[in-house]
Amino acid sequence: MWAAGEGRPRPRRCHLALALCAPLFRADSGGGLMAAEYAQVGFFLTVGALFVVFTIEIFSRLIRPRNPTPQKLTTYECGEEPIGIGWIRFHVRYYLYALVYIVFAVETVFLFPWAIVFQELGMVAFIEMMVFIGILLVGLAYAWKKGALEWA
Numbered sequence: 001m002w003a004a005g006e007g008r009p010r011p012r013r014c015h016l017a018l019a020l021c022a023p024l025f026r027a028d029s030g031g032g033l034m035a036a037e038y039a040q041v042g043f044f045l046t047v048g049a050l051f052v053v054f055t056i057e058i059f060s061r062l063i064r065p066r067n068p069t070p071q072k073l074t075t076y077e078c079g080e081e082p083i084g085i086g087w088i089r090f091h092v093r094y095y096l097y098a099l100v101y102i103v104f105a106v107e108t109v110f111l112f113p114w115a116i117v118f119q120e121l122g123m124v125a126f127i128e129m130m131v132f133i134g135i136l137l138v139g140l141a142y143a144w145k146k147g148a149l150e151w152a
Contacts, residue, residue, distance in 0.1 A: 093147075093148070093151075096143075096148045097149065097151065100143050100148055103139075104140070107136055111129075114129055
């Protein structure tokens with residue numbers, strides 16, 4: 001390993017963010033080194049966000065072709081000519097039905113890891129899962145009572 005007194009070698013770091021933020025975080029300010037390391041992370045997150053904004057918003061606007069025609073501005077319906085207006089109203093019940101389905105489908109996914117290690121977890125985990133399933137059934141009964149599961 002290492003010789004006595006040497007300590008573990010420190011990994012090499014990029015000091016650009018530390019150099020830019022050094023006036024803000026000094027080592028003598030009590031915990032400043034930790035703040036300086038967070039400043040590095042913040043600096044790279046900011047640079048990453050600016051890169052994404054520049055690439056998507058600015059650079060793509062500069063290189064894209066600009067020749068809109070009336071045919072290009074029409075609604076595309078799988079090769080068919082669009083009939084009527086594209087802004088029709090859907091009943092909110094369709095969205096509620098989809099939302100209830102998604103909630104129960106996601107919650108059901110939590111059952112699979114539990115079922116794999118069921119015997120190792122013991123009775124406490126079984127009771128916790130029964131409470132979880134009970135809460136799901138109460139939610140299902142509430143949605144059923146309110147009519148959120150009626151299709152028409």
